[in-house]
Amino acid sequence: MVSFPTTGLYAITAESHANPQQLAQTVQAALRGGAKVVQYRAKSSQDRLAEARLLLAVCRSFRVPLIINDDVELAFAIGADGVHLGKDDGSIAQARHRQGKQAIIGVSCYNSLERAIEAEALGANYVAFGRFFPSSSKPNAPLAQLETLAAAKQCLHLPIVAIGGITPANGMPLLEAGADVLAVIDGVFGADDAEQAALAFKPLWVL
DSSP states (O other), X not given: OOOOOSSEEEEEOOSOOSSHHHHHHHHHHHHHTTOSXXXXXXXXXXXXXXXXXXXXXXXXXXXXXXXXXXOHHHHHHHTOSEEEEOTTSOOHHHHHHHHOTTOEEEEEEETOHHHHHHHHHTTOSEEXXXXXXXXXXXXXXXXXXXXHHHHHHHHOOSOEEEESSOOTTTSHHHHHHTOSEEEESHHHHTSSOHHHHHHTTGGGGTO
């Protein structure tokens, strides 16, 4: 079982693909570009099991974790490395019981430091704040503040993820405020070349 990265790009899949094979090829391109973790996010796909299994094989070949969004049972069914939970996706305890002590469990904390503190206490492996910028994937999500990242960095002892409209041009203030990992959907999978799009984020961690 691979572990969640302490820094780097978190690539979250988009809905815009023709078939499972195309999705797998695009994820492979993002991994070639340096993505450190992949989340399978599919709200409407009819091929979720097939897609998730393909992506797990791709991620295994790069030795990076595959996280399943929202769906503990799908994560369990394919042996994924973990699951990401929103506010309506069940408890950390339930996910841990189903997936085991080695599973990676991430929690959406929106702009709530209190939710993040509670998630860490309950055994989450990372917390995610956002959205920070206008987002085509989450257009109605409430905005999160840089001050929340800064406060989280002071009191948490687990990786902090920022999400929401992040690009290579606007990512640095999030890292400077306290984010360790930048989660990106459209900024990678909305590009014509996912590999080059992922590569464009790399300088943010080496400057």
